[in-house]
Structures are given as structure tokens and as C-alpha cells.
Amino acid sequence: METPVTSPISTSRHGHVLIISSNNPPVNALGHAVREGLVKGIEEADASDEIKAVVIIGEGATFFAGADISEFGTPKAFAQPVLPQVVDIIENCTKPVVAAIHGTALGGGLEVALACHYRVAHPGAKLGVPEVKLGLLPGAGGTQRLPRAAGVQHALEMTTSGNPIGAKQAAEIGLVDRIIEGDLLQHAVAYATEVADVRPLPKTSERTDKLEGTDPAVFDQFIAANPRTFRGFEAPMKNLEAVRAATQHPYGDGVQVERKLFMELMAGTQAKAQQYFFFAERKAAKIEGVDDNVKPREIRKVGVIGAGTMGGGISMNFLQAGIPVTIVETSQEALDRGTGVMLRNYEASAKKGRFTAEQVGQFMGALNPTLDFDSLADCDLIIEAVFEQMEIKKDIFGRLDKIAKPGAILASNTSYLNIDEIAAATGRPQDVVGLHFFSPANVMKLLEVVRGAKTADDVLVTAMALAKKIKKVAVVAGVCYGFIGNRMLIPRQTEATKLLLEGATPAQIDKVHTDFGMPMGPFQMADLAGVDIGWHRDVNRIENIRDALCAADRWGQKKSAGFYDYDEKRRPSPSPTVQGIIEDFRAKAGVTAREISDQEIKERTLYTMVNEGAKILEEGMAQRASDIDVVWVYGYGWPVYRGGPMHWADSEGLQSIVDGLRRSAEHMGEDFSFSQLLLDKAEKGEKFTGR
Ligand code: 3H9
Numbered sequence: 001m002e003t004p005v006t007s008p009i010s011t012s013r014h015g016h017v018l019i020i021s022s023n024n025p026p027v028n029a030l031g032h033a034v035r036e037g038l039v040k041g042i043e044e045a046d047a048s049d050e051i052k053a054v055v056i057i058g059e060g061a062t063f064f065a066g067a068d069i070s071e072f073g074t075p076k077a078f079a080q081p082v083l084p085q086v087v088d089i090i091e092n093c094t095k096p097v098v099a100a101i102h103g104t105a106l107g108g109g110l111e112v113a114l115a116c117h118y119r120v121a122h123p124g125a126k127l128g129v130p131e132v133k134l135g136l137l138p139g140a141g142g143t144q145r146l147p148r149a150a151g152v153q154h155a156l157e158m159t160t161s162g163n164p165i166g167a168k169q170a171a172e173i174g175l176v177d178r179i180i181e182g183d184l185l186q187h188a189v190a191y192a193t194e195v196a197d198v199r200p201l202p203k204t205s206e207r208t209d210k211l212e213g214t215d216p217a218v219f220d221q222f223i224a225a226n227p228r229t230f231r232g233f234e235a236p237m238k239n240l241e242a243v244r245a246a247t248q249h250p251y252g253d254g255v256q257v258e259r260k261l262f263m264e265l266m267a268g269t270q271a272k273a274q275q276y277f278f279f280a281e282r283k284a285a286k287i288e289g290v291d292d293n294v295k296p297r298e299i300r301k302v303g304v305i306g307a308g309t310m311g312g313g314i315s316m317n318f319l320q321a322g323i324p325v326t327i328v329e330t331s332q333e334a335l336d337r338g339t340g341v342m343l344r345n346y347e348a349s350a351k352k353g354r355f356t357a358e359q360v361g362q363f364m365g366a367l368n369p370t371l372d373f374d375s376l377a378d379c380d381l382i383i384e385a386v387f388e389q390m391e392i393k394k395d396i397f398g399r400l401d402k403i404a405k406p407g408a409i410l411a412s413n414t415s416y417l418n419i420d421e422i423a424a425a426t427g428r429p430q431d432v433v434g435l436h437f438f439s440p441a442n443v444m445k446l447l448e449v450v451r452g453a454k455t456a457d458d459v460l461v462t463a464m465a466l467a468k469k470i471k472k473v474a475v476v477a478g479v480c481y482g483f484i485g486n487r488m489l490i491p492r493q494t495e496a497t498k499l500l501l502e503g504a505t506p507a508q509i510d511k512v513h514t515d516f517g518m519p520m521g522p523f524q525m526a527d528l529a530g531v532d533i534g535w536h537r538d539v540n541r542i543e544n545i546r547d548a549l550c551a552a553d554r555w556g557q558k559k560s561a562g563f564y565d566y567d568e569k570r571r572p573s574p575s576p577t578v579q580g581i582i583e584d585f586r587a588k589a590g591v592t593a594r595e596i597s598d599q600e601i602k603e604r605t606l607y608t609m610v611n612e613g614a615k616i617l618e619e620g621m622a623q624r625a626s627d628i629d630v631v632w633v634y635g636y637g638w639p640v641y642r643g644g645p646m647h648w649a650d651s652e653g654l655q656s657i658v659d660g661l662r663r664s665a666e667h668m669g670e671d672f673s674f675s676q677l678l679l680d681k682a683e684k685g686e687k688f689t690g691r
Pocket of ligand 1: 109
């Protein structure tokens with residue numbers, strides 16, 4: 001027996017108003033069945049004399065959050081009616097159609113709303129066209145209707161940034177006709193009744209008022225004012241081109257341009273990578289082997305040990321999420337310095353309009369700075385953020401074991417050290433977990449959640465839930481040196497340094513990375529983070545170029561000298577001193593400089609990272625290849641349009657990665673060994689990431 005297919009779209013009548021409601025959880029994505037149902041709903045309205053107006057509304061959490069991304073690349077995406085047809089059918093309805101928006105009207109969802117004759121919205125609603133973040137552009141008339149409704153400048157900002165705006169701003173710029181405080185459906189029906197007889201029907205596609213007099217120079221000015229938006233990414237420029245077309249052509253022709261640009265983007269590798277990454281990010285939240293029913297522990301108060309850069313940044317996350325923080329230091333001076341930095345950071349954000357002065361007051365008011373370690377006793381989660389020394393950490397965890405309340409989660413922010421060893425310093429290893437924040441911890445979105453051998457499931461679940469609450473993207477990592485992100489930096493750093501000796505310059509190596517799309521190369525990163533990290537002045541041994549730089553007081557940007565020289569505006573230039581140091585080492589090692597190709601740099605610094613990622617996977621230190629990609633995009637700025645190292649390797653072809661590594665193996669010597677998983681997958685023609 002066939003199961004009856006129920007449509008996610010239902011219609012009901014309220015007087016003379018037809019209500020078309022969509023029930024397609026979780027986000028009312030505009031999959032094929034929804035599109036079909038919407039068209040049927042409009043046909044019903046057109047066919048009935050009784051019906052004078054229509055309301056389109058979403059059930060559950062939201063209005064339509066866009067096209068169904070999981071349909072992309074499948075025949076369903078092209079199954080009729082496609083979204084461009086649906087929006088035209090809505091706009092051509094003979095009765096006024098009102099979009100009733102709550103939650104989010106995103107992408108195709110906003111395009112549906114723009115095709116409606118009127119839009120009303122709940123004050124908390126958000127409206128936007130995030131397609132650019134998926135490597136696309138609004139492909140259902142959005143690039144043509146948006147500038148007509150909101151003007152060219154807003155359309156450019158919204159399409160190229162992908163960031164949504166709130167309902168209030170949407171009303172100010174003409175995207176929303178009325179904000180509705182009370183029951184959305186009831187008021188939307190009343191509004192529809194109010195406008196039922198207004199003719200002609202206001203059609204956004206027919207408007208030209210906001211396009212008239214557009215200065216053709218605005219497009220170049222916009223590009224010049226937003227260079228970072230356009231760097232490396234293909235989609236922002238095509239969004240801009242589509243909006244420009246709205247100012248040059250009548251609607252029907254503009255839509256043709258939009259379609260062509262949309263299809264070009266859809267066929268490209270960037271859109272594939274960015275869509276892959278959308279799902280990768282969401283998958284990262286899922287923990288293998290943990291039952292869905294495991295409930296998180298309640299976290300009402302957080303303790304942080306150490307008020308340095310990390311401890312302060314970590315605390316800020318919780319304060320902003322409304323969770324009070326007790327921060328502990330060993331000296332009043334360190335405590336005052338740490339809280340002073342936090343306050344200054346907040347004040348700087350307030351100046352930029354990110355927070356109000358009142359919010360800053362609330363955040364700082366919820367911070368309890370103290371020298372009394374015992375005042376951590378009532379915290380539900382305590383995060384240690386002190387020096388990277390095992391003995392110190394063990395001592396702290398031993399003390400915590402004595403004072404923390406039963407069930408409190410004890411976390412370490414270590415970047416490299418063994419969580420199991422730290423946990424063994426307590427009598428409750430099940431409550432111990434690694435929470436590796438990235439610097440600056442109040443800004444960087446990544447959180448590595450390090451799962452110890454004995455970490456309890458509910459501790460992991462709590463860490464993941466809390467990450468979401470403080471707006472981080474969390475990835476589960478196993479216990480190994482450097483976890484996922486920093487571990488993959490090691491081969492890159494090793495080879496980059498060796499390449500200097502063999503004949504490359506810091507600038508050449510960095511350029512290969514920045515041309516690839518990374519925000520900076522290995523040596524720019526070293527200068528930013530501090531060349532002296534991990535350097536022991538007291539040992540006073542100069543074994544490598546880094547030691548020599550440190551001994552010459554070249555600690556990086558903070559000293560205006562590192563691998564590069566820096567001027568007073570922190571602009572780098574190649575350093576003859578560094579070149580001299582490199583040449584000295586070369587001479588001592590008896591190495592003759594040779595010409596190094598960019599391809600070799602790529603093989604030894606990027607392909608080796610893929611190889612290390614494969615080792616991490618085969619050892620079970622990451623749950624899935626896509627988690628590694630999430631770490632690198634959010635933790636180190638790997639260009640999202642390349643999907644992350646594992647997805648990128650897949651798109652290059654694993655065999656070509658293996659071939660490149662084989663070519664460079666003789667130069668890498670004993671520092672390099674192949675991941676068996678990489679070799680196997682390459683041989684079988686498999687991929688790491690599936691898509
Ligand atoms: C588009 O519209 C193209 C058109 O212009 C042209 C067409 C011709 N499709 O994020 P969450 C899933 S492009 C399919 O955790 P939140 C998501 O995978 C689209 N699935 O929730 C997850 O599944 P699971 C433009 C989607 O509350 C679940 O829903 N629109 C879609 O933190 C919950 O998601 C966008 O780019 C989708 N469109 O945030 C909007 N959206 O539970 C993309 C979500 O299995 N979506 N899912 O892991 C978002 O930004 C956020 O999901 C949203 C909710 C803000 C809506």
C-alpha cells in the first residue's frame with residue numbers, strides 16, 4: 001500500500017482571506033513539495049470569488065529560511081515549479097498577497113516575501129539574502145526585486161555581505177510594510193482585509209522609483225570601499241553584477257542576467273565548497289557514540305583561572321552570554337591588568353556600536369575578580385588558562401579536585417598538553433575535558449573540545465551546547481599533541497623553515513599562502529603570534545633560525561622586527577638582517593641555495609597538512625574529515641571557498657596530492673611519512689569528504 005504523501009503546505013480560510021501556511025521543519029526550506037504547495041495555494045485563491053486576499057505564513061520557528069540546500073546538485077532542485085516560477089506566480093496572483101514574517105526570511109524566503117504584494121513582520125524577525133555565503137546569488141528574482149524595494153546601496157550591502165537585517169531596519173528601508181507586535185497571523189489577516197480592495201496591486205518587479213537616477217559609479221565605489229569582501233571570492237562580484245543589471249535593464253531582462261550569473265556560480269568549485277562547508281559546520285556539533293538522550297549539565301556560573309590574554313578573552317564570551325564569571329589570579333597586579341584589558345576591549349566594542357554602555361556595565365558587573373582560589377567552589381564549569389606547563393596544570397587540577405562542587409566540569413585550555421594526564425591529577429577524570437579556545441578568544445569562532453579517555457558523555461554534550469550558547473563552532477578532538485589544528489601546523493612549520501635554508505625567502509613562502517587565500521603565511525603568523533613563543537632565553541642555545549631571531553631581539557611584530565622588518569604602521573618589508581641569518585645557517589649546514597618553485601612550497605607546506613589531517617583521521621583524533629575543515633576555516637582562516645584542507649584535497653584529487661608528496665619526499669627526508677589512509681584512498685579513487 002502506498003503511503004499518502006502529505007503536503008507541507010496547507011490552506012485555510014479566515015473570512016475572505018486564504019491562509020497558506022507552511023509546515024516544513026526545521027526551517028521551512030523551500031523544497032520541491034513546498035514550492036508545489038505554494039503554487040496550488042495561489043491557484044486556489046485565484047480560482048475562488050470568495051477569496052479577496054491571501055496570507056503566506058510559516059509554522060514553527062520561522063518563515064522560509066531559503067531554498068532547500070540539500071536539494072542542490074540533485075534533480076529535485078530543477079523539478080518544476082522552480083523557485084523563479086513560484087515567485088512570479090505569487091506576484092501575478094489576482095488577489096493581494098501578504099507575507100507574514102517571523103524568525104528568518106532568508107534567501108529564497110525573502111524572495112518569496114518580495115514577490116508578495118505586502119510584507120508584515122514580527123519585530124524579532126530577520127531578513128536577508130545569505131546566498132553569497134553559499135557561493136551563490138539570490139536566484140529567484142532577489143537581485144532584481146531587492147534594489148527596487150530597498151534601493152541599490154542596501155541591495156549591494158545585503159547581497160554581497162549576506163548578513164541579515166532586523167525587522168525594524170527592514171521597515172525603515174522599505175522591505176517591510178508593517179511591524180506586528182501581537183499575534184502575527186491574526187494581524188496579518190487583518191492587514192490583508194484592509195488592503196483587499198486596493199488596486200492596482202503593488203508589484204515590486206514593476207517599481208523603478210528607487211532605481212531612477214542611480215549613479216553608475218556607485219558600483220566601483222562599492223568595490224573600492226569593501227576590498228575584503230571581494231578578495232578571492234567569486235560570488236560577491238556576481239551579486240554586484242546582478243544588482244547592476246537591475247539598474248540597466250527592465251525586470252524581465254534583469255532576471256535573465258541573474259539566472260545566467262546564478263548558473264555560472266552554481267557550476268563552480270567555490271559554491272560546491274561553500275555549500276559543503278555549510279553542512280560540515282552543522283555536522284561538527286554531532287558527537288559520535290553519544291546517545292541523543294544524554295542531557296547537558298546546567299551551567300549557571302563559570303570560573304576562569306588566569307586573567308591573561310586567554311583567560312580574559314574566554315571570560316568575555318560567558319559574560320556576553322549572561323553567565324557570571326569568577327576570575328582568579330595569583331597577584332592583584334595581574335588581576336587588575338587582566339580585568340583592565342577586558343574593560344578596554346568592551347569599551348572599544350561599544351565605540352564601534354557593538355554594545356551599549358549599559359551592556360558593558362552589565363558584563364563587567366557579572367565579573368567577580370578575586371585572588372581567592374576557593375571562591376571557585378560554587379562554579380559549574382571551571383576553565384584553567386595558565387602557562388603551558390604540565391606540572392602547573394596538574395597542581396591546579398589537584399587543588400580544584402579538593403574544592404570544586406560535585407558534578408562541576410573541570411576544563412583546561414591547553415593547546416598541546418595531554419588531557420588524560422591532567423585528568424589523572426584529579427579523582428574525577430570523568431568531569432575533565434579540554435576546551436581549547438583560539439586567540440583572541442572573544443573573537444575567534446572555533447572551540448576544540450578535547451575528549452579525554454574518561455570524559456563523561458554529558459560533559460561533552462554540555463561543552464557542545466555551551467559552545468552554541470557563546471556563539472562558537474565546536475569540534476570534538478581526541479587527545480594528541482596539538483589536537484587537530486595545531487598538530488597540522490607542525491609539518492607546515494617544519495617544512496617552511498627548511499625551505500628557507502634551501503633557498504626560499506619568508507616573503508616567497510608567505511605569498512604562496514596568501515595567494516592561496518590564507519589571511520597570512522607561516523612567517524607572517526609567527527611574527528604576529530610572537531617568534532619567541534617556546535623560546536628559552538636562559539638555555540641560550542641557537543639551534544635554528546628562530547632561535548637566532550630571538551637572540552637578535554627579533555620577536556615579531558611586538559618588537560617591530562621578526563622574520564620581517566616593520567615600520568611604525570606595522571607594514572612589513574623583507575629584512576636584510578634575516579637574510580643574513582639565513583645565509584649563515586646555510587653556510588654552517590653546508591647547503592647550497594637552489595631555486596625553489598611555488599609548487600614545491602605548496603607540496604611541502606599544504607600537501608603535508610593534508611597528510612597530517614589524514615593521520616589525525618586514521619588515528620580517530622577527529623570524528624570526520626569535515627571536522628578538520630571546520631577547524632581550519634574557523635581557527636586559521638583557511639579560505640572557505642576551498643572548503644578546508646580535506647575538501648580541497650578531494651577537489652585537487654587525492655592521487656595528485658600523493659604524487660606531489662612523492663616528488664617532494666626526498667627534500668623532506670625523515671620529517672615526513674605517508675598517512676596510510678591517504679595512500680589507500682588515493683589508490684581506490686576515494687574522497688575524504690564525500691562531496
Ligand atoms: C537560496 O535560497 C537560493 C535561492 O536564492 C535561489 C534558488 C533558485 N536548506 O543552522 P541550524 C538545516 S540558498 C536545507 O542548526 P539555527 C540545517 O542543516 C539558501 N537545510 O539552525 C540543520 O539541519 P540538521 C539561502 C537547512 O536555528 C537544521 O536545518 N538560505 C537549511 O542555528 C537547523 O539549522 C540560507 O542560506 C536550508 N536552507 O539557524 C539559510 N537551513 O538539524 C541557511 C537550515 O540536520 N540557514 N537547514 O543539522 C541558516 O542560516 C540557519 O540554518 C538558520 C537557523 C538561521 C535558518
